[in-house]
Amino acid sequence: MSPQFISRPVAPEDLPAISQLHDKVFGPGRFTRTAYRVREGTPAVSPYCRAILLGDRLIAAVRITPIAIGGKPGAVLLGPVAVDPDFASQGFGTRLITEAITTAKAGNIELVLLVGDEPYYGRFGFHMVPPGQITLPGPVDPRRLLAAELIEGAAKEAHGLVAGIHTS
Numbered sequence: 001m002s003p004q005f006i007s008r009p010v011a012p013e014d015l016p017a018i019s020q021l022h023d024k025v026f027g028p029g030r031f032t033r034t035a036y037r038v039r040e041g042t043p044a045v046s047p048y049c050r051a052i053l054l055g056d057r058l059i060a061a062v063r064i065t066p067i068a069i070g071g072k073p074g075a076v077l078l079g080p081v082a083v084d085p086d087f088a089s090q091g092f093g094t095r096l097i098t099e100a101i102t103t104a105k106a107g108n109i110e111l112v113l114l115v116g117d118e119p120y121y122g123r124f125g126f127h128m129v130p131p132g133q134i135t136l137p138g139p140v141d142p143r144r145l146l147a148a149e150l151i152e153g154a155a156k157e158a159h160g161l162v163a164g165i166h167t168s
């Protein structure tokens with residue numbers, strides 16, 4: 001990443017630019033996805049959310065939402081990840097995801113969950129969750145429910161329904 005790009009935690013002032021980026025990348029259908037139901041009502045910014053800027057222009061962002069799985073906290077839901085298509089395949093997605101994972105680990109998070117493509121997220125240590133072990137409040141293709149352990153054994157121990165943690 002060249003020095004004119006800055007990677008930093010997300011600030012509340014970034015939210016309008018992030019919303020515009022999501023419009024550009026995902027379109028309006030994004031609000032119907034099951035992962036959005038988990039995030040609904042949770043604080044829009046957690047300490048683990050990251051953004052990349054080129055000057056004043058926000059070009060990539062990842063949201064990280066603290067969750068409980070089967071009532072047990074200590075996990076986060078990663079997503080959405082969005083990189084402006086003008087800047088695709090230049091390593092910004094990789095940078096966001098690795099930094100978010102590092103920050104979560106420093107915050108004693110044990111497990112990172114996401115709904116996404118294993119061919120992309122596998123490189124960051126994400127693996128398919130055995131079908132039925134972890135459930136979301138809506139339909140999810142089981143091949144796309146992926147988890148990365150930040151502490152050995154955390155994936156095996158996580159069972160039950162995912163719920164967003166609503167306090168900041």
Ligand SMILES: CC(C)(COP(=O)(O)OP(=O)(O)OC[C@H]1O[C@@H](n2cnc3c(N)ncnc32)[C@H](O)[C@@H]1OP(=O)(O)O)[C@@H](O)C(=O)NCCC(=O)NCCS
Binds near residue numbers: 090093116
């Ligand atoms: C997916 C996304 C975050 C990747 O960001 P990026 O900055 O372009 O990715 P990187 O530069 O870190 O990595 C690029 C590599 O990932 C690969 N890749 C991207 N999306 C992929 C996918 N869905 N499955 C497999 N590989 C994928 C690219 O082909 C490229 O491969 P290469 O390095 O061999 O050329 C970005 O393309 C994006 O915002 N996509 C639309 C939104 C989306 O799908 N978000 C994820 C679901 S929430």
